[in-house]
Amino acid sequence: MLYLFAALYPECKSLIRHYSLKKDTNHPRFQIFYNEAAGIRLILTGVGNIKAAAAVSSICTEYPVGEEDYLINIGTCALLSDREAVLPEGIFLCNKITEQTTGRTFYPDILYRHSFKEAEILTGAVPFTTEKDEVAGIEMSVGESRGSEAGYERNPCRLYDMEAAAIYQAGAYFFGPHRMMFLKVVSDSGCTDAVTPEVVERKMEANLDALTAYLDFLRGIEAPVALKAEKEEKREAQVRQLCQDLHCSKTMEATVTQHTCYWSLAGIDYQAAVREFYADGKLPCIDKREGKRCFEEIKRKLL
Amino acid sequence: MKKLSENYYNSAFSHIYVEKAVREHPRTKQILAGFPKAWVIEIDHYKDMFCRRGQDYGKQHQAQSLILAAKQGKLLYEGAPVCQSFGNPYFYYTSCMMNCIYDCEYCYLKGMYPSGNLVVFVNLEDIFDEIEKVLREHDVYVCVSYDTDLMAFEGVTGYTEAWVQFAERCGRENGVGKNNLTLEIRTKSANYSFFQTVQPSSHVVYAFTLSPQEVIDAYEHHTPSLKQRLAAAAEALSRGFLVRLCFDPMIYCVGWQQCYERMLEQVAEQIDLKQLLDVSVGSFRVSQDYLKKMRKNAPDSAVVQFPYENDKGVYHYPKELTNQMESYLLKRLKEYLPEEKIFLWEKEEN
Ligand code: SF4
Secondary structure (H helix, E strand, O other): OEEEEEOOHHHOHHHHHHOOOEEOOOOOOOEEEEEOOOOEEEEEOOOOHHHHHHHHHHHHHHOOOOOOOEEEEEEEEEEOOOOOOOOOOOEEEEEEEEEOOOOOEEOOOOOEOOOOEEEEEEEOOOOOOOOHHHOOOOOOOOOOOOOOOOOOEEOOOEEEEOOHHHHHHHHOOOOOHHHEEEEEEEEEOOOHHHOOHHHHHHHHHHOHHHHHHHHHHHHHHOHHHHHHHHHHHHHHHHHHHHHHHHOOOHHHHHHHHHHHHHHHHOOOOHHHHHHHHHHOOOOOOOOHHHHHHHHHHHHHHHO | OOOOOHHHEOOOOOEEEEEHHHOOOHHHHHHHHOOOOOEEEEEOOHHHHHOOOOOOHHHHHHOOOEEEEOOOOOOOEEOOOOOOOOOOOOEEEOOOEEOOOOEEOOOOHHHHOOOOOEEEEOOHHHHHHHHHHHHOOOOEEEEOOOOOOOHHHHHHHOHHHHHHHHHHHHHHHHOOOOOOEEEEEEEOOOOOOHHHHOOOOOOEEEEEEOOOHHHHHHHEEOOOOHHHHHHHHHHHHHOOOEEEEEEEEEOOOOOHHHHHHHHHHHHHHHOOHHHOOEEEEEEOEEEHHHHHHHHHHOOOOHHHHOOOEEEOOEEEOOHHHHHHHHHHHHHHHHOOOOHHHEEEHHHHHO
């Protein structure tokens, strides 16, 4: 499942349409849109740290997060640079998030391939404007650009939003750093008046193809995992039966499980051996003692 | 086996994290110059990146990031009980790198570190200073490639050569009759050309870890073949380097005896064993805390999921199997080498 968190409706209107997400009218606190078949749940958090953290915490508690799930923060942001700077196009994947109020930094893993530019983002408590006094302490300089004289790429620009750091911190209770992605589209460089819902919607719509291509890519990664889980369940059921027929104690059950796990991974056909024991009438055993003896014999045969 | 998800990942070192404090360090600049396409991200402290909660060691290893940092605090450690000391009373190890570019499934680093990313400490000279301090007191034997494979990353860091130069300098400055520094550089690499460019040193032992090709294929991912490792060891021997062969860890597999027999035949074919400094033998063992984590991280690895026995917090093969494997190899090695050149790690414990 992909859990998408966005602050505002215009930031994800095109996504809702693209994935035919339905509104979950049962949810009292946050607006949720979902499509179970597509494996997507989109949550509107509202603007700001507290709302964002509350939404992540609430949703991830309500829908228990699985090992194959991802948290993706999608939204617009400001560019930390001079007022005249030309706004960069495209989507940015954030590789460093700094919480302005505490100075703490967070690093989502960038393990998977992507076609975006990368950037670091500063998360503040109030909207970023270029009226200097309003956001104290923000370093205005743009980072070194790609292909700088050192010959390697540094983050080409710094971004500013009001949710990423909170979403990371709340998300870290449920997701590892390799399962959290922060995707941002630049909407302004500090002139918040110009950022109307229409502008935001247009910006996001313009990047819809790249965004959905990435989301589909993430959904594809976990397909083999689901197949494996099915196979594993079947094996576990067989082992449970064997343990029952061996009259295993809790400790012995752990031993049997570890052995069968190893045998199947090492390509040792323990099931054929076990079948022989059943055929010879050695299994099921009549009691714990005989079970122990029987398992020792199986072990001797296979190790 | 090729993993299904392999092509989803970024290439290794597509991202390099650099501590602010070492941004201008010459080694940082030199290493970064080797990765012109990497994203370079500034960090305050390597632990901000390396010690995050909930990291996936295995996945990170598929797309390893590099972290360049300064090592602080303790720089030299006394050898752990599960390590082979080769009879050296002052046995230390040091960590100028953490993690490895190779991917051995049974590697204890997978249980020891919270992250699969590679850390390189650029302040090598601080470690040298620390060793020199201890060297004033007594002899020092240091394993410099314990929590990594230093030689495998030589092309990027040049650290092995820096260590050799340091050992040589210490040897010259201390002079005859003074305290002696010996380094052990353990590797699974086959850095053939290294031995053609660097001078042999009586202070440096090159320890090649060998496994049967079947074990290499199954569990030692991205490492050179047995043949390649032996070719590098033979080149080192022919040029007068001190060479040790480590049959440690011995790894169990179905038909282990034939596998180890074939391996020995190949060793004898490519190497004049009489020229070796010594050899070490030891079956796989790992601390229970590390194995617990390794099992969680690698549910599909046969070598990790083997039903080991726990003996006072250390997991190893069942006693009978341990004895069979080790005594077989010892017996065969004694046909080539005098007993005093063969070290069995358990022997020292008794
Ligand atoms: S070569 Fe050594 S350090 Fe590297 S992965 Fe293998 S066992 Fe670990």
